[in-house]
Amino acid sequence: ARILDNVEKRTDLSPLDKIGAAAHDLVMWVTERRLHFIAIDRSENELPAPILAKHREAKRRVLSGMMRIIEEAVVAGE
Secondary structure, eight states, X not given: OHHXXXXXXXXXXXXXXXXXXXXXXXXXXXXXTHHHHHHHHHHGGGSOHHHHHHHHXXXXXXXXXXXXXXXXXXXXXX
């Protein structure tokens, strides 16, 4: 979610470039933490309730951030 927050704040990128930057940064984050990501993905429903709630909120923030970036590009006609 922080990745998307940072990309959204960038003023040096067009809306379309923000989509590319967000996708790149998210893929790099997952790639660099591959085992961590796989473990969380496979055991998501077994996480303790407080951690699961935090995890789900982060997922919602990622989805919302991507939707905002895409909407910005659509509005800009990109």
